[in-house]
Amino acid sequence: MIVLGIDTSGYVNAVGLADGTRVLADVAFPAKTDSLEQIVDNIDSVLKSAGLSLEDIQGIGVGLGPGSWTGIKVGVTVGKMLAFSADKPVAGIPTLEALAYAARKKSLFIYAVINSGVGDTVYAARYHTSKNGVSQEGEYFTGSIKDLVPLINEPVLLVGGDIKRYRDIILKENPLIRNKVKALEALPSGAAVACLAAVRLARGMKDNPLSLTPLYLKESTAEVFINKYKVK
Amino acid sequence: MLILGIETSCDETSAALVADGTKILSSAIATQLDLLKKYGGVVPEVAARRHTELIGYVIKEALDKAGRTLDDIEAVAVTSRQGLISCLMVGVAAAKSISYAKNVPLIGLHHIEGHIFANILSHPEMPFPHVCLTVSGGHNMLVHVQEKCRYELLGTTLDDAAGEAFDKIAKFLGLGFPGGPVIDKLSKPGNPEAFSFPRPMIKNKSFDFSFSGLKTAVINMFKDKIARGEKLPLPDIAASFQEAVVDTLVAKTLRAVEMKDLKVVSVTGGVSANSRLRQVFTETCKRKGIKVFFPDLSLCTDNAAMIAAAGYARMMLGERSDLRLNVFPNAPLGG
Numbered sequence: 402m403i404v405l406g407i408d409t410s411g412y413v414n415a416v417g418l419a420d421g422t423r424v425l426a427d428v429a430f431p432a433k434t435d436s437l438e439q440i441v442d443n444i445d446s447v448l449k450s451a452g453l454s455l456e457d458i459q460g461i462g463v464g465l466g467p468g469s470w471t472g473i474k475v476g477v478t479v480g481k482m483l484a485f486s487a488d489k490p491v492a493g494i495p496t497l498e499a500l501a502y503a504a505r506k507k508s509l510f511i512y513a514v515i516n517s518g519v520g521d522t523v524y525a526a527r528y529h530t531s532k533n534g535v536s537q538e539g540e541y542f543t544g545s546i547k548d549l550v551p552l553i554n555e556p557v558l559l560v561g562g563d564i565k566r567y568r569d570i571i572l573k574e575n576p577l578i579r580n581k582v583k584a585l586e587a588l589p590s591g592a593a594v595a596c597l598a599a600v601r602l603a604r605g606m607k608d609n610p611l612s613l614t615p616l617y618l619k620e621s622t623a624e625v626f627i628n629k630y631k632v633k
Numbered sequence: 634m635l636i637l638g639i640e641t642s643c644d645e646t647s648a649a650l651v652a653d654g655t656k657i658l659s660s661a662i663a664t665q666l667d668l669l670k671k672y673g674g675v676v677p678e679v680a681a682r683r684h685t686e687l688i689g690y691v692i693k694e695a696l697d698k699a700g701r702t703l704d705d706i707e708a709v710a711v712t713s714r715q716g717l718i719s720c721l722m723v724g725v726a727a728a729k730s731i732s733y734a735k736n737v738p739l740i741g742l743h744h745i746e747g748h749i750f751a752n753i754l755s756h757p758e759m760p761f762p763h764v765c766l767t768v769s770g771g772h773n774m775l776v777h778v779q780e781k782c783r784y785e786l787l788g789t790t791l792d793d794a795a796g797e798a799f800d801k802i803a804k805f806l807g808l809g810f811p812g813g814p815v816i817d818k819l820s821k822p823g824n825p826e827a828f829s830f831p832r833p834m835i836k837n838k839s840f841d842f843s844f845s846g847l848k849t850a851v852i853n854m855f856k857d858k859i860a861r862g863e864k865l866p867l868p869d870i871a872a873s874f875q876e877a878v879v880d881t882l883v884a885k886t887l888r889a890v891e892m893k894d895l896k897v898v899s900v901t902g903g904v905s906a907n908s909r910l911r912q913v914f915t916e917t918c919k920r921k922g923i924k925v926f927f928p929d930l931s932l933c934t935d936n937a938a939m940i941a942a943a944g945y946a947r948m949m950l951g952e953r954s955d956l957r958l959n960v961f962p963n964a965p966l967g968g
Contacts, residue, residue, distance in 0.1 A: 438959040440726075441957075442957055444733075445733070474684075474726070478726035478727050479726050479727075479729075482731055483733070483734050486731045612686075612690075614686050621678035624679065
């Protein structure tokens with residue numbers, strides 16, 4: 402099953418292709434503020450390089466975030482409307498899971514970490530890896546990177562963008578875990594999204610393209626304000 | 634030519650199917666009234682999240698209502714210019730995906746051009762050239778429409794749009810949101826001459842508008858009355874405020890028509906649904922031998938049918954956008 406994977410949650414337009422869990426293509430196009438402008442061209446160029454067209458693929462994987470709020474709205478909308486228009490099954494994949502999946506062979510436990518764009522606040526999740534995949538342990542984490550420190554008990558690999566800086570903050574909080582915490586710099590990967598989507602779709606776990614929504618993990622400032630106000 | 638129109642520039646998620654730029658086969662509009670009431674106005678991030686949730690459903694509804702599928706669509710037209718950036722992006726992302734997957738042409742449009750076409754869609758017989766007043770919560774422009782898709786901008790608002798003033802006054806008076814319809818209704822039994830509010834820039838030679846001073850005058854008068862413990866005749870306040878807005882809009886528009894030596898006026902946008910505005914325009918234009926046109930009520934507020942109609946006109950001129958189409962929240966009307 403050939404699956405197209407896209408993820409625009411970060412500072413790249415990640416586009417990949419996988420045949421089942423075999424990676425056919427994985428390209429990260431730089432896209433700081435122009436992910437909307439580029440994304441369809443990026444998809445087209447990855448398909449063409451592989452000698453394929455949209456009709457040739459059997460499914461679409463979409464990175465749901467968390468990450469840039471604007472980025473994930475663009476990626477999820479493009480993913481869902483391509484799936485709806487081309488009548489292809491679609492699977493939404495949390496970007497944190499795709500980050501962990503791409504690094505699964507490097508550590509038994511992985512913390513995937515994504516910058517929230519506000520100070521040291523991060524989105525994170527912990528994954529237990531196996532040869533074939535990853536499984537999330539516990540809930541998603543949204544908070545200061547420092548608050549992750551008490552949660553680190555066994556050797557763990559931190560995966561994500563700007564990750565060495567996060568490792569330094571963690572080690573400054575608790576130097577005793579120096580040997581337990583490794584860091585791997587990684588961008589979202591379209592191929593990882595495609596592989597995870599291929600696995601899900603092969604099991605019949607497709608999403609309804611119309612109801613597919615981003616994984617924000619954080620309310621907008623207005624929602625935070627109004628909910629606080631209501632409590633008072 | 635069957636065109637799918639998509640409009641998400643503010644807080645309405647909308648899709649429509651229009652044939653040959655003139656025949657509306659379907660129109661689906663999801664409003665965000667619940668969010669407006671909750672937040673007292675449009676919050677861009679909240680609105681954009683809602684667009685992302687609804688865009689697929691709204692497009693599907695437009696197709697289903699018309700009994701068509703995406704295979705029948707021959708082009709996609711989308712609002713890409715003027716509006717809230719994160720909201721525009723959702724519509725454009727959807728439009729370019731459909732264009733790519735179905736291999737049909739794409740065209741990005743200016744939101745205000747859509748409103749100009751809402752009236753052309755309602756009145757195919759409306760002659761060119763004419764002067765168009767676009768007036769809503771987000772825009773307030775006087776445009777010399779020389780012919781289809783050729784515009785000369787005569788004036789715009791320097792601060793609040795007229796609809797924005799309606800919204801803010803309604804919010805201040807505790808009347809709810811959106812302000813236009815509630816003030817229109819409340820004004821019916823009121824005396825429009827009870828209070829003499831300023832007619833902002835009515836004598837100014839430019840065709841620009843400014844409604845923030847009027848808004849302040851109403852609020853100050855209201856506070857003053859409360860301070861003195863006087864009665865607050867809400868219908869009179871609403872009617873007097875509305876009259877000041879209407880007088881200003883009508884006077885400026887008619888001066889523009891006379892300056893251009895034309896005999897046709899088009900009034901569009903959300904505020905063009907206001908009953909007093911329609912009445913005064915109709916009466917004044919009749920006296921002066923000018924023809925005035927208003928869109929069908931369903932086409933006054935934001936909708937995708939007008940975008941599809943404008944898209945058709947542009948495509949007939951040979952225009953297309955490519956798949957790199959981006960959004961421009963503050964783009965001039967152009968033309």
